[in-house]
Amino acid sequence: MLDGKTVGGLSTRGPDETPGREDALRLYTVGSAWFCFNETRPGTLDTGKLADFAILDRDFMSVRVEQIGATASLLTVVGGKVVYAADAFASAK
Numbered sequence: 001m002l003d004g005k006t007v008g009g010l011s012t013r014g015p016d017e018t019p020g021r022e023d024a025l026r027l028y029t030v031g032s033a034w035f036c037f038n039e040t041r042p043g044t045l046d047t048g049k050l051a052d053f054a055i056l057d058r059d060f061m062s063v064r065v066e067q068i069g070a071t072a073s074l075l076t077v078v079g080g081k082v083v084y085a086a087d088a089f090a091s092a093k
Helices: 021-028 030-035 065-070 087-092
Strands: 053-056 073-078 081-085
Touching (some): 073 087, 081 087
Antiparallel strands (some): 053 073, 073 081
16 A cells, blocks of 8 residues: 555556555554444544554554565454464463
8 A cells, every 4th residue: 555556566556646654554444444334443542442453563654665564463452352462472362
């Protein structure tokens, strides 16, 4: 989404049509909840909402765009429960 290309490298958008990192993250979180008509429970970390989040192995906001696809979750929490834990977080499960 951030480079305006398909997985195969074909350009589909120009720089003025490509979202920034904050907008892309919002589209994948809040936007996905809205698209499923379920924005009252998931999508954001707020009181009374589901505690779904992931701790990633790199900083999405600063890593080179080419490296985002190799990002892995170190800890994934869904509905307030640990559903995946790797390495240092393995004892959290």
